[in-house]
Amino acid sequence: MPTPARIHVAHALHEVFGEGGRVPDIWDRDLGEDAQLAQALLGLCLRRWGRLQAWVKPKLKDPDRGVPLGTRVTLAMGLAQLAWLPGVSDHAAVNESVDLSADRDLGFPPHKGLVNALLRRAAKNRADLADELDALPPALDRGPAAERALKAALAPHHAEGEIEALWARLQQPPRPDFRLLKGEAPEGLVPVAELPGCLCLVDGAPFPRPWLESAGGLVQDRSSQALLAYTWTRPVVRILDACAAPGGKTTTLALRHPGAVITALEVNPRRAARLRQTLQQRGIEARVIQADAAEWLEGNEATFDLILLDAPCSGSGTLQKHPEWPWLKHDDLPRLTGLQRRLLTAATERLDPGGLLIYAVCSWLPEECGSHREWLGQARPDLRPAGVWPASLGTASDAEGDSTAFFRPHPLRWEGEGFQAFAMVRT
Ligand SMILES: C[S@@+](CC[C@H](N)C(=O)[O-])C[C@H]1O[C@@H](n2cnc3c(N)ncnc32)[C@H](O)[C@@H]1O
Structure with a gap:
């Protein structure tokens, strides 16, 4: 009988590779001490999926025939344990994977013999397995979406070797x-x-x-913290946090501008409830409203002198924290960029003259930030770039104008998540 930790990992891998879904934040909640093994194993399978599959392929009788997902999952799990988890015995790595392969939902029972044979062979050669896998090209592990995100992160130019250096950095387990x-x-x-x-x-x-x-504190990536360390000396009395849950940035805004009245919008009811609860726990006062921000802004007269629009996005900058990102479906980008524009249009209408807009996404893709900035620059002559961040953070080229109005920390010189933002002031 496989341990709950391995069953959880197999479920998560099916979710990602079968459904194109994300690994839920609380996927290992019930695992107690085994959560550490489960996290390590899932991380290895997701981060090395391409190489694990490429190692198996030439050892199959008919390498060009498709391999059922259950077999791919159980083989990847067995191989990852043998290669990179020295604390797991051969017996546990092989037998538990073979047992999983006999499970109709998580494995593919007709391939139990195949899984057994391949893993036993790998266990005999265990000392060399990690080297064999590591010798395969790292690009196998990323797929076209991640390749594009890496290029965007290093745009407009990258020197030879920088893509691999960035990919290697993003494969390190994240440190909060x-x-x-x-x-x-x-x-x-x-x-x-x-x-x-x-x-x-x-x-x-x-x-x-x-x-x-x-x-006493909160978990907040250093990119979010640097984003909110903007320099702004005009009075701030009414703040809108347009996409606020889970509330990390609402909290920071409240502490930065004590006395300001904060309106925090969030469309998702569950996330809005969590936002309310966390702000209350931290003693932060804000008017939390569960609503679509664009609709709410369109139906309201309220105006603000600081608007933060931390927009829903592809999350391409969170690759390190979400190793499943390269394997998601990525068919959502047009909807997201459309939503971002809709939110930007509504938010800028409610910005007071002299007020500051900060638009941010945890993504490196140009269509989620730079394109919106160009579009606003042309469509809205009443909005001007506002230089609010230190120039040392940015990677903006001349073509992108004032780098202090465009937030894009260099991904090889900055350890935080991939983030882009721009700041504009309404004249
Ligand atoms: C990037 S997260 C915000 C993170 C938050 N600012 C923080 O620092 O804790 C984007 C949030 O926007 C919410 N959202 C998505 N579409 C929205 C909409 N149309 N109106 C308001 N909120 C929306 C999502 O549910 C999500 O919670």
């Missing part, structure tokens, strides 16, 4: 960053030099759950 909200930082968290208030976890330190639960 935190934001100090009150009091002292707990043990195990150290300041990030270039960003006041930003903390990162020391290697091997326990995840600071009690500190987070006491609202």
Whole structure:
């Protein structure tokens, strides 16, 4: 009988490779101590999927014949354990994968013998397996969507080797960053030099759950923190956070502009409820409204002197945190860019003269940020670029104009998530 950890991993792999779905944030919630093994194994299978499949293919009787997903999943799981998880015995790596392959939902029972034979052979050669897999081209693991995201991240030019260097960086398991909200930082968290208030976890330190639960701080990637470290000296009295859940940026905005009245919109009811709850726990006052931001803005007279539009996006900049990203369907981009424009149109209509708009996405793709900026630059002469970020963060070329009005930290010189943003002021 396979362990719950391996069953969870097999389910998650079926979700990604069978349905093109994401791995839910709480996929390993019930696993207790086994969660660590499950996380490591799932991460390895997702990050090395292409190479694991390429290793298997020439060993099949008929390499050109399609292999059922259940067989691909169980072989990948067995091989990943043998190659990269030295704490797992040969017996556990092989037998549990063979058992999984006999499961009608998670494996493909007619291939039980094949899975058994291939994994036993790999176990005999276990010392060499990781080298054999690592010698295969890393590009096998990324597919066209990730290839495009990497090029966009390094645009407009990349030097030889930079794509591979960036891909290698994104394959490292992510290290969470935190934001100090009150009091002292707990043990195990150290300041990030270039960003006041930003903390990162020391290697091997326990995840600071009690500190987070006491609202002493929050998990917030350093790119989000740098984005909100904008310089803006005009008075800010009415803030709109147009796409607010789960509320990390609402919290930071409230602390940056004490006394300002904040309206936080969120379309998803579950996420809006969570937003309300987290803001309350942190003692942040904001008017949370569950609504489509464009519809709400169109039906309202309210105006704002600071609008943050942290828009729904492809998430291409979150590749490191979401190793399944390269394997998602990616057929949603036209809908997303249309929605982003709709939200931008509605938000800019409600910006007061002299007010600041910050539009942001956790994506490197140009059509989710740079194209919108160009379009607004032409369509809205009343909006001017606002230089609010330090030039040292940006990678903007001359063609992109004032780099301090365009936020795009260089992905090889900056450890945070891939983020793009622009800032505009209404004249
Ligand atoms: C990138 S996340 C925002 C993250 C948030 N600003 C933070 O820092 O915690 C985008 C959010 O926009 C919400 N959203 C998507 N479409 C929306 C719409 N039409 N109106 C309002 N919110 C929307 C999504 O449900 C999601 O919670």
